[in-house]
Amino acid sequence: MAETAENLLGESGAYALELFGVGRRFGALTALADITLTVRAGERRAVLGSNGAGKTTLFNVITGDFPPSSGYIRFFGEDITRFSAFERIRRGLRRTYQISLLFGGLTVLDNIFLACRGVSRRRFSLLRPKRDDATMEQAERILKAVKLEDSRNAQVAALSHGQQRQLEVALALAGAPRFILFDEPAAGLSPAERRDLVSILTSLPSHIGYIIIEHDLDVALRVSERVTMMHNGRIFKEGTPEEIENDPQVQEIYLGGGHG
Template sequence: MNASAILSTRNITKKFGGFTANKDVSVDFPKGKLTAIIGPNGAGKSTFFNMVSGSFAPTSGDILFDGKSVVGLKPHEFAKAGISKSFQITNLFPALTVLENVRVAVQSMHSAYDLWTPRSRRAEWVEQAERLLELVGLQDKRRERAENLAHGEQRSLEIAVALACDPKLLLLDEPTAGMSPEETRVIMDLILKLLEHRTVGLVEHKMKLVMGVSDNIIVLHHGELLAQGAPDEIRSNEEVKRVYLGKGNH
């Protein structure tokens, strides 16, 4: 494993019956940096994201986090290890308030809720949830029901929920999907702020945005690794230009 990487994949392959979604992908996510996963439709991005976030186990190969293999861990064990994820499809409790959504996530990382939980402990959970809402800019909406938030605000709330386990690595699946330019700016500002204390990996389709904010870019094509490097390296890579960027995008 690369010493500067928080997570590395080593020849990971994922097969579904006779179909190979990813084949022999070896990449690094450098510590404290933003890594973007890009590629055309059908490139294998979602399957790769699901493997590094613990939803799918690779058919073969290894995933190392902080130098230890995490292959075979259950999704909640990934969270306890320090890897948290936020999916493209909003995963919130719509009828609960903004604060309750985050408090439930905080509470789930500590213990099961029961009648004997001391009131002081419950107050700690609320305080932690309030801090996370402040971090993502939703403290003024904490009494609102989640279903009443604008799309961009719901994505910010999802990020707050994903931060409840205080992850070392935060993985985001298309965090700006369906957003207006203004909402996109707000989310990207938030993601860049989060980088001050953790590593971030994301799947993203907006090329201009990816090139502007990423430290490291992973390009997948037909389930295999096409290229990995800094934005300038990816921008000037002839293979990447040929299969993905197109003449108008670089």
């Protein structure tokens, strides 16, 4: 079960993300109820659960898209509960979405460059970047990290679905993120593309922690150190990937009695 807030208050410096008693209501509907969750700096966490469990609402509350109805949130020890989404981005929080948010008419490299420029001090500059521009150099490094070097000049609209998902990961890496929320990055990918995704996620710099929401359990369990199970807007169970995979209750509720 999740640790209580009282037990964690003295250890905030060890955590990238802390939620204490977080709830979210939409009228009479309770989407999240009393979520207390902590993720250490550099930790890779999977959040799993059936449709309607509250996973995406949890992400929306963390990123500031929805304010919590109760509780509070800390990011690297700072209370961000009432911060705007942009203020959270400036502090190093990033997110991908289930639906692609890409510039289809631009090249892969241009998309990454614009993402890097958008979180830089020079984000309002209209000057064309020089060859040795630091932001362009960062875009080049990210391009290699997500294995899209061969598609650098391709228009995004012409990419395969899997390549577009890789590009979304690239955009989340823009501007020195400290923590990333991945929302179903393996959705619609082929087996080969899923292997590439696992390779990309496991190769991220060790200081970048993340939470991944994913219906593909094989992907989720391979790229995470700990797993949080959600059910009806609450945390149902937490443990290592091995503990969750072998848990009888998890198998019965989420895996249909077994998981090969």
